[in-house]
Amino acid sequence: MDFRSDNTAGAHPAILEALARANRGTASAYGEDPVSARLAQRFNELFEREVAVFPVATGTAANALSLALYTPPWGAVYCHPHAHIQVSECGAPEAFSAGAKLVSVQAGPLYSLGKLDADAVARAIHREGAVHAVQPAAVSISQPSEVGTLYTPAETAQLAELARRHGMVLHVDGARFANALVALAASPAELTWKAGVDVLSFGGTKNGCLAAEAVVLFQPERARELAFRRKRAGHLLSKQRFVAAQLEAYLEDELWLVNARHANAMAHALADGFSALGVRVLGPVATNQVFAELSPCASATLRASGFQFYDWPTLGPEARRFVTAFDSRKADVDALLEELAGLRAAH
C-alpha cells in the first residue's frame, strides 16, 4: 500500500510486451532503428507539427539537456524554489550548461501553489545586459508542478511572452505531462508550442514506462546540436529501440492518458475521503498528488499498518505527501481511509 511516489510503481504490462516485441531480431544501433523512426513520426502527429524527439533514460537528463541547449554558462534559468531542477537534480542543469545559474523565484500570487507567474519572474531579472550578472536565458516550469498544480495555457503563454521579451526560452518539465493533459482536457499542442513553449521534457517513467523520457524540441532546427549534447551526456543509448518501443507503446491506444486518468482519479478519491473525515487537505488536488495534514500519531499508526507515504516538511510540520499511480488500487485507497476513520473514532 505504497503512496510514496509514482516512481515506486512497476511498469505497465503493455510496455513490457512492447519490449519483448522490440527484442526480436537485430536492429541498427544508436537510434537508427525502425522503432525510433516510427516514434519520430508519432511525435509529429501527437504535437500536430514537426518536432524533434530525443529519447533519454531519465527526467534529469531530459531537463538538463533541454536547458543546456539554450543556456550559456553565464545564463540564468528562472524556476520555482521547489522545482525538481533546483532541489532534486544534484546540479545537473548547471553541470550540463557548464555553469548556468538557477534562480529561484520565491514570490508572486502563484508561489504557494508551486508555480511561477510572469510578473514575479520579471521582477527577479537582475542587471540585464550588465557583464557582472548572469543573463536571462530560460524560464523553467513543471507541468504539473511539484505539488501537483497546473498551469493553464493562458498562464503558460504569459510566461512565454515574458521569456520572449527578454530573449529567453520557456522550458516545461513534463515528468507528469500526461497527468496535466488529462486534468486540463487540453491537447499536447495547446499545452506546449501553441502556448509558446520551446522545449519539453516528456515523461513516461512515472506513468507506466520503466525508463523512458524524451526531450521534445519545438525548434527542430536545434536538433543537430542536441544530438551532440545527448551523446556527450551519455544518453545516446546504443539500444535506443528499447526506449523508443516503450514510448511508442505508451502512446498506443491512449495508454498514457488512460493511466494518467486512473492515477488522478485515485488521488481525487483519496482527497475527498480525507476531507470527509475532517483531515485537512493542503492545496488544490488537480493531478495525482495529495498533501494532507496528519498528526505524528496518526501517521505512525498508518505506517504501522503498512501504508507508506512521505513527510513533506516544506508544506508544514505535519504535512504528508500521497502520490497515486497508474496501478494504484481503489481498495488500497479505501483501506487507508478506513484505517483513518477507525483512528478518528477511537479518539
Ligand SMILES: Cc1ncc(COP(=O)(O)O)c(C=O)c1O
Ligand atoms: C517534477 C519532476 N521532474 C523530473 C523528474 C525526473 O527525475 P528522474 O531523473 O529521477 O527521472 C521527477 C521525478 O521525480 C519529477 O518529480
